[in-house]
Amino acid sequence: MIKLYGVIGDPIVQSMSPVMQSQEFEKLDIEAHYHPFHILGKDLHDAVKGMKAIGVEGFNVTSPHKTTIMPFLDYIDPLAKVIGAVNTVVRINDEFHGYNTDGIGYIKALQADWKEDFKNEKALIIGAGGAAKAIFYTLLSKGMKNIDIGNRSVDKAKQLIDDCPYEGNSNAISLKEAEENLEQYQLIIQTTSIGMYPNLSESPLSLENIQQDAFVSDIIYNPFETALLKEAKERGAKTQNGLGMFVYQGALAFEKWTGQTPDANRMSEIVMKHLG
Ligand code: ATR
Structure with a gap:
């Protein structure tokens, strides 16, 4: 049948x-x-x-x-x-x-496009909504420790960290703080709707201080390349969209x-x- x-x-x-x-x-x-x-x-x-x-x-x-x-x-x-x-x-x-399967799906995509083992890297998650929560909790549940959360509302990022049952070493920061200290992250994960069709020119932060060999991942796939990913590429970083x-x-x-x-x-x- x-x-x-x-x-x-x-x-x-x-x-x-x-x-x-x-x-x-x-x-x-x-x-x-x-x-x-x-x-x-x-x-x-x-x-x-x-x-x-x-x-x-x-x-x-x-x-x-x-x-x-x-x-x-x-x-x-x-x-x-x-x-x-x-x-x-x-x-x-x-x-x-x-x-x-959202968080594990995210990890599989990262392994396919970046590298198999990134447990010891330092990551920044931009956003503190449902998608950020699935990714943050899953990454910590798999043993990643150093993940900061940058969000417009810092209280919401702090709540996400406080509620997390897995052990980690995370700070809740503003988008401005994230922008100013971007050079410390090997992985940047954009989880908000900023830059999604039709708001093609919007970006949550400037990547001026990004590490050259950082990996920038945006969970948006419409458009295939957000303004954030475009800037990341122009600055020499590797990128991945949400597909x-x-x-x-x-x-x-x-x-x-x-x-x-x-x-x-x-x-x-x-x-x-x-x-x-
Ligand atoms: P989802 O469940 O799809 O992840 P959500 O729960 O609505 O969506 O979360 C949206 C996230 O995008 C939040 O982190 C939100 O920031 P706030 O917590 O400060 O509201 C962020 N976000 C959405 N639009 C934004 C904007 N224009 N500027 C900055 N952050 C924005």
């Missing part, structure tokens, strides 16, 4: 998950259908119950439901619990289990559902083709 998968969000038309996941099901000869579901917040509980009842095998969860879905699931993986967000649901023995994180969070979900490893390069190519 054809297995059912999907993604839920509001809005959902913009999601690249359906083309990306559907292609891999087809390429790996798995009989499955992956559907985008536009679910409003008020209908979320009914939607989860409905998917359980009709036999959905697994689904992705996107904005704004990543946190609010948690009480409606039967089990939450410890890392997802700590992050406070679920982006992947898997049906196991007729229970819905929630996971967060890899998106692809690997999806690849990890696919693996949890099917036990098979999809082709991340092929997934990346189809998303690039669709984004033009």
Whole structure:
């Protein structure tokens, strides 16, 4: 029988998950259908119950439901619990289990584009929202220690650090402080929406003081190159956009559902083709 998968969000038309996941099901000869579901917040509980009842095998969860879905699931993986967000649901023995593959997806993308082992490097995360939290907590859970958080509101960055259950050596700083002390970081991770389409000229900080061999990573992939990444490149740094994180969070979900490893390069190519 054809297995059912999907993604839920509001809005959902913009999601690249359906083309990306559907292609891999087809390429790996798995009989499955992956559907985008536009679910409003008020209908979320009914939607989860409905998917359980009709036999959905697994689904992705996107904005704004990543946190609010948690009480409606039967089990939450410890890392997802700590992050406070679920982006992947898997049906196991007729229970819905929630996971967060965003942070691990981010790490896989970093390993693919930068280097395998970066545990001892010093990193700066720009932003203190949900995406920053997933990346920060996952990096610390994997043993990275020196990660500062630069944010417009320093209190919010401090809260993120104080709430983190993993051991680390982190400072909450302003964007101005980050800008002034940028030379100490080997890795800079931009997690805010600054520079996202259509605000192409916006950038969270100047990279004047960046190390020449720093690696600058922006989780935005529309546009493929934000103003921040453009400046980083001009200053000689290596860069990465958010496409890899998106692809690997999806690849990890696919693996949890099917036990098979999809082709991340092929997934990346189809998303690039669709984004033009
Ligand atoms: P997400 O869950 O997608 O990560 P979020 O929770 O809304 O998004 O977080 C947005 C992050 O981007 C926050 O760190 C926010 O800074 P504040 O905590 O000070 O609000 C940051 N951000 C968004 N727009 C910004 C702007 N124009 N200038 C500086 N920081 C901005």
